[in-house]
Amino acid sequence: MDTAAMDRDLETLRAGRHAWARLPIPEKLRYLDALAQRTENVAERQVRAALAAKGIAPGSPAAAEEWLGGPVVQARVVRQLRQSLHDVLHHGVPQLPPGSVRQRANGRVAVQVFPASLTDRATLPGFSAEVWMQGGVTPHTLADHMAGFYKQPEPDGAVSLVLGAGNVASIGPLDAVDALFVHGRVVLLKFNPVNAYLGPFVEEAFADLIHDGYVRTAYGGADVGAYLCGHPAVDTVHVTGSDKTHDAIVFGPGPEGAKRKRENQPINTKPITSELGNVSPVVVVPGPFTAAELRFHAENVATQMTNNAGFNCNAAKV
Incomplete structure (x- = not known):
């Protein structure tokens, strides 16, 4: 485990965290444009590597999963996020389609977020998805609860550690995109050992952000993850994995960790978000x-x- 290299990467990220947070939206849009183009550039090579790693025959029905779960969904989310930031730039908040906001019988506001386009309706007919807002939000105040980071006149930056998923190729990169463009944080993305072969393709897709000091990557097992989670230069953690991984980060491993969990005595008090099965x-x-x-x-x-x-x-x- 090369702790010196990780320390240098975190030092670079901390040096650029405020600059990234305060970067004008047009500059962030240019990074998204580059990410979209580079995602397309690496797509075929990335899928070939995934098929080889999983022993899936090219051209088989299962091969389509690697396209849909990897570069296709990554490109789609980047494109949608670009539209949202464009709306924030010109309107202050993302623009919702007419008729997408309603109040449920209990008074809570529900916002239909899918389908959002003719393409959505054509590819997944009959499906819809809503976001239910917290109590107290009304249709008139809904905009006050959207794009909150971009309402700050001079936000402070932060360093986010993203512990990437080991199952689906797009999860780790898109968790990094969320931290960068939704929350205004620079990112250290650690790859899961199961799919660390994806690293070179992700690094190529994120090349502009890496070059300018806003993204760094790390590889290794649980020892690397533990070192980074406890590092004083890391402000927040996002993990995709099992509940046991989450508990080991927050409370520590083994019987002592289980005891601390029962007593609600965390050893890591950094803000942590999780997707745990x-x-x-x-x-x-x-x-x-x-x-x-x-x-x-x-x-x-x-x-x-x-x-x-x-x-x-x-x-x-x-």
């Missing part, structure tokens, strides 16, 4: 359903368990 239910409501509709929904439930062999944090498991 999924115990979300599939809720089946009364019909009437046609045979075709039942088959359609059954296929979607089954696909959650077969896509990427079921190793997806966004796949309901109950």
